[in-house]
Amino acid sequence: MPGKNDRHTLKSRVTSILTGVLIFIFAGVLQKTYQSGSLLNYNLPDDQGQSQFSEKIDIAAIYSGTITKNSSLYNELMSSPASREIIAGITSRLSRLFDLRRSRPGDSFKLFMGTGDTVLAFEYMTKDWKRYRLDREGDDYIATVHDIDLTRKVKEKALSLGAHLVGVAPIERMDGAPPELHPRRLLPEVKSLISMAYRINRGVQQLHLRGPSPMPFSRFAGLEPRVRLDEMALDLANFLEDMNYISLPIPSNQYYYQEKGTGEISHKHVAMAAGIGRLGRGGFLVTPEYGGAVQLVTILTNAPLLPDPMLHEDPCLGCPQPCVSICPVQAIRRDRDRVMVMEGKEYRYGWLSYLRCLWGCGGMVMGDRFYALSDLPMPKLEEEDDAEKVRVEFLLAGEKRFPWDRSYRGAFTYIACSKCYVICHPERLKRK
Numbered sequence: 001m002p003g004k005n006d007r008h009t010l011k012s013r014v015t016s017i018l019t020g021v022l023i024f025i026f027a028g029v030l031q032k033t034y035q036s037g038s039l040l041n042y043n044l045p046d047d048q049g050q051s052q053f054s055e056k057i058d059i060a061a062i063y064s065g066t067i068t069k070n071s072s073l074y075n076e077l078m079s080s081p082a083s084r085e086i087i088a089g090i091t092s093r094l095s096r097l098f099d100l101r102r103s104r105p106g107d108s109f110k111l112f113m114g115t116g117d118t119v120l121a122f123e124y125m126t127k128d129w130k131r132y133r134l135d136r137e138g139d140d141y142i143a144t145v146h147d148i149d150l151t152r153k154v155k156e157k158a159l160s161l162g163a164h165l166v167g168v169a170p171i172e173r174m175d176g177a178p179p180e181l182h183p184r185r186l187l188p189e190v191k192s193l194i195s196m197a198y199r200i201n202r203g204v205q206q207l208h209l210r211g212p213s214p215m216p217f218s219r220f221a222g223l224e225p226r227v228r229l230d231e232m233a234l235d236l237a238n239f240l241e242d243m244n245y246i247s248l249p250i251p252s253n254q255y256y257y258q259e260k261g262t263g264e265i266s267h268k269h270v271a272m273a274a275g276i277g278r279l280g281r282g283g284f285l286v287t288p289e290y291g292g293a294v295q296l297v298t299i300l301t302n303a304p305l306l307p308d309p310m311l312h313e314d315p316c317l318g319c320p321q322p323c324v325s326i327c328p329v330q331a332i333r334r335d336r337d338r339v340m341v342m343e344g345k346e347y348r349y350g351w352l353s354y355l356r357c358l359w360g361c362g363g364m365v366m367g368d369r370f371y372a373l374s375d376l377p378m379p380k381l382e383e384e385d386d387a388e389k390v391r392v393e394f395l396l397a398g399e400k401r402f403p404w405d406r407s408y409r410g411a412f413t414y415i416a417c418s419k420c421y422v423i424c425h426p427e428r429l430k431r432k
């Protein structure tokens with residue numbers, strides 16, 4: 001017969017086993033929450049607050065607090081290491097953004113201190129998830145307002161519409177864009193850019209790489225995702241407009257200016273600015289989840305959405321570059337880069353010969369795997385990425401290749417290549 005002590009030991013063992021099981025289940029739930037969070041590409045405010053400038057400057061200390069029933073922001077700040085002058089400067093600048101009399105118990109703040117008496121940034125978060133932020137720039141502060149709750153609703157809506165990835169960029173990240181591709185040209189009051197990605201079906205990708213038929217890829221990797229993205233973009237823009245934010249959906253890349261070889265804006269640059277991926281060796285967007293096999297669309301809006309941090313990791317590091325070796329016309333070069341600047345940081349990505357790619361994608365190269373339509377020789381052009389000159393050559397060549405092509409004016413009826421971004425998949429990328 002077990003004694004009282006044995007019963008007690010047994011009871012505590014059962015209790016610890018049950019506790020262990022509960023911790024295990026809870027850890028599983030936490031992990032799941034984290035995973036779906038990364039799919040949402042959604043950042044918690046804490047993470048966001050620091051990631052916004054962690055690369056640029058050194059934070060000596062973060063002082064944070066919550067407004068209580070018997071305190072005020074001023075009183076709370078007075079217990080911080082910042083001097084009275086700094087506190088007066090912060091509260092006066094903040095009062096231009098936000099009526100401090102509306103501050104409520106439960107609102108919180110963060111003071112990011114540099115060395116000495118400097119304040120690098122100040123952040124005030126209301127209970128309903130509106131964030132007011134001052135970031136030091138030279139001798140002054142730049143003020144921003146972000147609605148975190150609205151951002152969450154917009155992202156959830158995007159995913160419910162069918163987007164596989166969604167991210168937000170502030171318009172300032174497009175400062176380096178050429179004027180003819182700048183989003184402000186289309187919506188002068190734009191504050192935020194929403195980028196949505198639709199992944200390409202894996203079976204369709206594999207078929208396209210093996211090569212027996214081009215049709216599923218043309219339909220389900222090209223046309224259909226773009227039609228869906230356009231519909232999603234319109235629905236999401238209307239969702240925002242129902243909340244009184246002017247919003248403009250920009251059609252995905254099935255519509256573009258043929259003479260310039262561009263669309264209204266560069267969706268891939270916006271997607272990079274929104275933290276969905278990085279431009280890689282092949283010149284296309286590479287995402288951690290789906291590699292290069294995504295189609296993209298953009299919505300411009302004046303809604304004050306919370307930006308996502310950009311991806312800092314270069315996806316091409318250590319990759320054996322199958323995008324380069326698979327190209328039938330050597331359009332992608334290992335030794336030639338394009339450079340762009342976002343938020344003061346320089347990013348390099350692969351240069352692509354527009355001439356060569358158009359010849360490859362237009363089926364002007366023979367070979368079983370590439371559904372060639374003809375083998376008309378590629379013209380020699382000094383500037384292989386001068387879209388206008390390349391387009392003229394392509395139209396002239398297209399008229400020669402088949403009698404029926406005259407009526408299509410160089411158009412082709414299915415996608416003949418696109419191998420570079422299809423072969424760029426996370427499972428294929430062998431890291432060092």
Ligand code: SF4
Pocket residue numbers: 280281282283286292315316319320321322323324423424425429
């Ligand atoms: S295949 Fe590799 S090198 Fe090419 S774009 Fe993708 S990650 Fe970069």
Ligand code: SF4
Pocket residue numbers: 326327328329330331332352356357358359360361417418419420421
């Ligand atoms: S789409 Fe084809 S032709 Fe164009 S760069 Fe990619 S692999 Fe080369």
